[in-house]
Amino acid sequence: MRFKMLRKYVPIFDWGQTYDRTAFGNDMIAAVIVTIMLIPQSLAYALLAGLPPEAGLYASIAPIILYAIFGTSRALAVGPVAVVSLMTAAAVGNIAETGTMGYALAALTLAALSGAILLAMGVFKLGFLANFLSHPVIAGFITASGMIIAASQLKHILGVDAGGHNLWEIVTSLIAHIPETNQTTLIIGICATGFLFWVRKGLKPTLRKLGLGVRMADVLTKAGPVFAVFATTAATWYLGLADKGVKIVGEVPQSLPPLTMPDFSPGLMADLLVPAILISVIGFVESISVAQTLAAKRRQRINPDQELIGLGAANIGAAFTGGYPVTGGFARSVVNFDAGAQTPAAGAFTAVGLAIAAVALTPLVYFLPKATLAATIIVAVLSLVDFSILKTSWQYSKADFIAVLATILLTLGLGVEVGVTAGVVLSIGLFLYKTSRPHIAEVGLVPDTQHFRNILRHKVITHPSVLTIRIDESLYFANARYLEDYLYDRVVGCKNLKHVVLMCSAVNEIDLSALESLEAINHRLEEMGISLHMSEVKGPVMDRLKKTHFLDELTGEVFLSQFEAVSKLTDGQVAETPPSTEPKIKLV
Amino acid sequence: MRFKMLRKYVPIFDWGQTYDRTAFGNDMIAAVIVTIMLIPQSLAYALLAGLPPEAGLYASIAPIILYAIFGTSRALAVGPVAVVSLMTAAAVGNIAETGTMGYALAALTLAALSGAILLAMGVFKLGFLANFLSHPVIAGFITASGMIIAASQLKHILGVDAGGHNLWEIVTSLIAHIPETNQTTLIIGICATGFLFWVRKGLKPTLRKLGLGVRMADVLTKAGPVFAVFATTAATWYLGLADKGVKIVGEVPQSLPPLTMPDFSPGLMADLLVPAILISVIGFVESISVAQTLAAKRRQRINPDQELIGLGAANIGAAFTGGYPVTGGFARSVVNFDAGAQTPAAGAFTAVGLAIAAVALTPLVYFLPKATLAATIIVAVLSLVDFSILKTSWQYSKADFIAVLATILLTLGLGVEVGVTAGVVLSIGLFLYKTSRPHIAEVGLVPDTQHFRNILRHKVITHPSVLTIRIDESLYFANARYLEDYLYDRVVGCKNLKHVVLMCSAVNEIDLSALESLEAINHRLEEMGISLHMSEVKGPVMDRLKKTHFLDELTGEVFLSQFEAVSKLTDGQVAETPPSTEPKIKLV
Known part of the structure; x- marks a missing residue:
């Protein structure tokens, strides 16, 4: 009886009992593929969040292991994701300067708060709250966030110091800084972006034509960013481009994730509470959508309340090991799933891979240009931008259209927090309005x-x-x-x-x-x-x-x-x- | 065509065309009765709002006339009411000290804002927004407000300087000040309260037994507060009780309503915006309920959007003539209706009566004890306190019960603004929760x-x-x-x-x-x-x-x-x- 309870709340005891050699083999292969893909992605998302690159690696290690213990999805890969990284930058950016100790500390606090909120939602079975984010609002929010993220990375491609929290600020700041463009950086950035777009669209068919198997072509395509990282790092080192003003990642500590203590001062917690709630809910919605899509393909079921507990544990893990808010990411989970991950153990093996990278491989990224990381992000997020929801909702229901349009415009114009809040409030308001004058x-x-x-x-x-x-x-x-x-x-x-x-x-x-x-x-x-x-x-x-x-x-x-x-x-x-x-x- | 438009937006052109001698006679009688009742009530509500007594008279003059022009109800009497006076005190009390110039000025601004909001709601046909205040929430709010108002007036009965914005603060402050009780004041207060309760419950049957007609008995009963005012004023003057520490109304300027200019500084307007919205909505709900109840009795119809315009005009009138926020009051409207008012002209005649009182009768209230006014308020508001809604909602629907209980407890514990906002949010939240897990x-x-x-x-x-x-x-x-x-x-x-x-x-x-x-x-x-x-x-x-x-x-x-x-x-x-x-x- 007690063991049954334990299995319910700690699913590892459930699937762990039947874990065998085949599953182990499948999980290991998936882990290697995902690890290779995650190294540049983790560094890039840390950059997006305004944190030192190692924070991205650390945010992928403990959280993955904790999710493997408490989560229910067999394929979900937990770690830094684009939208949550952007929201972290927006929330923490209001409180501290990028690059300061206070900034990194506030990011830890944000992760801890977000973890506590997710855990509480799980324990009190409040997962249904996420349903109040309607599909069109989510679609609009993701599209607008993708545009902001892509725009925010252009400064790395140009090699200038621009800023801004919404599309208008970012674009005007970029335009003002165009004269300062570093041409070498720009060349690297354009080449990396072009290459990555080609990898995404053209590489796989080419490899297939060359006679490679589906699986192999797929793996090589996913490893595209790693090639870009390798090539631009080598070029920067060999040609001494850092001396020509190309910004590089620089020294990254060679270390396992450190034990860190978030700042729990009441003032900071009060400032971060609303962003933490939004990050928790958005993160949960993103994660559960991915998990349910993948589970449905294998006829497995996801327990939303247990998912909250898994994500909560992962975020608390991130808070105490030098990370920042994490959630189940779409791209990495699909890779994990396609690579044949059978159980959450695949995630744990990925964590081991990333830990090895954090200890042994960080010197290799010293000469990695930030422009390459920015290119990785731009190519990844532009695939999220999809305005078709505007057309669909316009044709189907004007109320949905208003909600999605407001979400997109407000997210672009006033930032992610205002945008998503307005979307939710407007959806609920329009529903209430309709029910208040019934047919x-x-x-x-x-x-x-x-x-x-x-x-x-x-x-x-x-x-x-x-x-x-x-x-x-x-x-x-x-x-x-x-x-x-x-x-x-x-x-x-x-x-x-x-x-x-x-x-x-x-x-x-x-x-x-x-x-x-x-x-x-x-x-x-x-x-x-x-x-x-x-x-x-x-x-x-x-x-x-x-x-x-x-x-x-x-x-x-x-x-x-x-x-x-x-x-x-x-x-x-x-x-x-x-x-x-x-x-x-x-x-x- | 243009005249039809005019008649639609300015209803006086509608009923004014058929105004005749009978209607005039009926309206005049109603006006005299209402004027007599309104004099002490206006002074008392101004006291409740923390304003000088004449503000109550002024708030009854221009607003009544403006409502007569723009409003649609034939019996509604507009002026200061208990709940809105309490909300004014709560809102303005956060900004300025009672008795200061800034306090009176902020009350004018509040009336102007509230008028503008009501007008805007009327023009944009947003009257339906008031429907989001559910009946149980309104009932709970009125009951809790009645208790707070009654408690807040006890200081005048005891003759002490107590304060507080919620029941807990008021009661603890009263208890702390009990040793300073002025015994003469207490005697006046208890006598006046006892007399007024008796007038309310026992006078009418007694008069009927003595052989008086229904109408006459009714008028005498409604005039009860005037007797109390007269008797205690005379006693205070004759016995020199003001020298024994009995607080009196004192000098009230003999004047028509002055032309005043609200303070439109942006900071003040921002501070008062939320209270103004709440006052507008609560005032509108109170007013429209009364108007519809009375209209139904005579098979007339009320146009809610036109009512908003009428109330908006009345509030703007109050703002520019030394008043404070007003609405259609229950007690005064019922008296007006029972007294036979046929058209809004009855209201205009009442305004003339009050203007005469403001010019000629104010010296007579110099010796009026504040304890008497407090007694008037206590007796009036305790009739609003009705906990049966708790029982009804408990039996019928737990969701309604939760909303009404929260409204009562939060209004008593944290004040009127928090209470009513929580009630609305909770009602909507529970409705959404129910629809999110359908049967x-x-x-x-x-x-x-x-x-x-x-x-x-x-x-x-x-x-x-x-x-x-x-x-x-x-x-x-x-x-x-x-x-x-x-x-x-x-x-x-x-x-x-x-x-x-x-x-x-x-x-x-x-x-x-x-x-x-x-x-x-x-x-x-x-x-x-x-x-x-x-x-x-x-x-x-x-x-x-x-x-x-x-x-x-x-x-x-x-x-x-x-x-x-x-x-x-x-x-x-x-x-x-x-x-x-x-x-x-x-x-x-």
């Missing part, structure tokens, strides 16, 4: 059936003494008054009207405010000599109404079905007589 | 009908190859994933399952996120050899789906009715054969 249809009987539909859309039978209103929304405080107003306007001047039937097939809840409105409607209609009936009230709604006096006071009845209601209220006239032979019945 | 029912055919209901609640017919799921909620971003998870869990291990039908009678919208989920569900079920169908999709939802590729990719069909869907998918087995004679059919 209300007057319905009639579809001939030869027992089915009722909108009189404006279908040929249906109605009766002048019975008005049936179908409310296409739950009744709650925001729309209670709307229904009242609609009904009073509708019944005024209907002389023959004797019965109003509220068809409640779409009413999933009636809250206390709406109940008070229904009481008012019942009372007001009674004064006009009209009885109020209800039909197709759902079980949970009916249970609740039974607790009140409303059903006693209701002037009419509650019918199981709309057909029953109309049959009885019209003495079978609507239900049994064909419309064409009976003048009393109006065919709409 | 999902598996349905079957009710025998001998074409009607489908929940298999857990009704005796229905189902078929092993067809699973029908009724989703009791619109599908949108917050619950899209929930439906996916539910369906995958449900279909796993159903070997004979061939068709899944989503019965969409309660689905009022499918947003882009949900559409993507449906596409994923369709695709996943297809891989399992199950087709996905939909039934009873509503017109507006279907219109939108037709714009996408979803219907082309759907493995199944879209049926007009659930009955049609099941009849076709089971080759009529479910629909035509009685359940008892056919073993293939499962009766649940």
Whole structure:
């Protein structure tokens, strides 16, 4: 029993029991491939976050191991990712200068806070909160972030000191600094970017044509950035380009991840709380989307609340080992999956690989130009930029379009935090607005059936003494008054009207405010000599109404079905007589 | 045409055309009664707002006239009210010391801002925003505000200098000051309070027993506060009680409302913006509730957006004539209505009466003890305190209960602004939470009908190859994933399952996120050899789906009715054969 609990909360005890030689082999191969890909990526994302390059390596080691212990996805690779690195730069940049001790310390605090928030969300099963980020808002946010990231890296390609937190600031700062462009750096940057784009688009088909196997072509393609790193580093060293003003990575300590202590001063924590919440939620959404996509391909299941715990542990690990906020990355996870990773052990092996790199290989990147890292980032993030969501949402739903457009514009114009917050608030606001003015249809009987539909859309039978209103929304405080107003306007001047039937097939809840409105409607209609009936009230709604006096006071009845209601209220006239032979019945 | 526009936006041109002698007579009588009642009330509410007594009179003059011109309610009386006075004190008290010039100036700015917000809401037809204050939250807020107001007035009854913005602060401050109690003040205060309670509860029956008519008894009862004011003022003057430490109103300038200019400095406006929004919304909700209740009694209609314009004009009037934020008050409007007011002209006559009082009668209140005014307020607001909403909401809906409890506790503990904001946020949050995990029912055919209901609640017919799921909620971003998870869990291990039908009678919208989920569900079920169908999709939802590729990719069909869907998918087995004679059919 206790072991079962342990397996539930520490999944390693689950898959660890059946771990065998085949799985080990597959995991090892995946780990080698991912490690090679991760070395330049980790250095590059640290640069994006405004941190020293080794922070990227450190952020990939302990977090991967902790996720392997606590996470549920078998293929997710946890570490620095582009969007979270950008958000880290934005949050910490408000507090300390890039390159200072305070900056690195604040990044640790951000990781610790973010880890604590993720853990708390997992323990209290609050994973559903991430659902309030709608798909279009996420798509818009990722696209806009990709553009900001790409723009922010152009300064490394030009070799100038530009800055800015939003697209406008970045672009104007870049333009102002163009005269200072270092031409050698620019050449390296353009070559690296061009090469990497070609690797992405053209290399794989070329290799396939040359007769390589699918797998091998794939591995070589993924290793493209490593070639770029190798070639530009060698050129910089051999030609002494660092003396010509090409900025290089420089000395990186040769060390395992250090033990670090985040700064837990209350003032700093208060400043970082909102960014930490946003990073946690965005990171979780990115991670869970990747994990679920990959799990679905192998018919495995992901437990979102356990994922929160895994990601929380990974971030806390990052905080205490010189890293910064991490999450499950899309690119690295797909590589891991394609490379055949079977269990989270693949992640642990990757961590070992990166630890070896941190100890042994860092001197090799001394002459690595920052322009190459910037090129790696630009090529990676531009694949995230996709404006098709604007077209899709415009065609499908204007509310979704407004939310995505606002997210993109505000992210570009005011930064990532404002952008994503506005997207969420706007999505929720538009949903509330729609539910506050529900669609209300007057319905009639579809001939030869027992089915009722909108009189404006279908040929249906109605009766002048019975008005049936179908409310296409739950009744709650925001729309209670709307229904009242609609009904009073509708019944005024209907002389023959004797019965109003509220068809409640779409009413999933009636809250206390709406109940008070229904009481008012019942009372007001009674004064006009009209009885109020209800039909197709759902079980949970009916249970609740039974607790009140409303059903006693209701002037009419509650019918199981709309057909029953109309049959009885019209003495079978609507239900049994064909419309064409009976003048009393109006065919709409 | 132009005159019609004018009549729409300036309703006085509407009712003014048919104004006659009878209406004039009725309005005059109502005005006299309301004026008598308003004099002590206006002074008292100014005291509550922390302003000099004349501010209460001024706030009743121009606003009443402006509302008479722009408002639509025929009985609403606009002026200072208890809750808005308390909110003014809370907002302005954060900015300036009571009794200073800055305090009075900030109150003018608050009225101007509030007026501008109300006007803007009216022009942009944003009156629906007030619907997001649910009935239980309003009830809880009014109850808690009543308690705070009553507690805040106890210092005047004791004759001490206590303070505080929430119940806890007020009570502890009062207890600390008890030793300084002025006994003469206390006697006046207790007598006045006792007398006013008796007037409220016991006077009317007594007068009726003495043979007075209903109307006369009513007028005398409403004039109770005037008797209390008269008696205590006379006693204070005659016995020289001011020298014994009884605090009196003192000198009130004899003047018409002065022309004043609010302070429009940006810093102050920024500080007062949030309180102004809250005051506007709360004031509007109070006012519109009263106006609609009274209009319903005479079968008149209120136009909420025009009401916003009327209240906005009234507040701007208050800002420029030495007043402070105003709204349509419950007590005064009911008196106005009961006294027979027929048109907004009654309000204008009341304004004339109050102007005469401001010019001629203010010396008479020199010796009026503040304790009497406090007694007036206490007796008025305690009638607002009503905890029955806690019981009602507890029995009916736990979500409503949580919202009302939080509103009451936070208003009492942290003040009016936090309380009402928390109530609104919590109501919306709980609504979103509920819609994010919708009720999902598996349905079957009710025998001998074409009607489908929940298999857990009704005796229905189902078929092993067809699973029908009724989703009791619109599908949108917050619950899209929930439906996916539910369906995958449900279909796993159903070997004979061939068709899944989503019965969409309660689905009022499918947003882009949900559409993507449906596409994923369709695709996943297809891989399992199950087709996905939909039934009873509503017109507006279907219109939108037709714009996408979803219907082309759907493995199944879209049926007009659930009955049609099941009849076709089971080759009529479910629909035509009685359940008892056919073993293939499962009766649940």
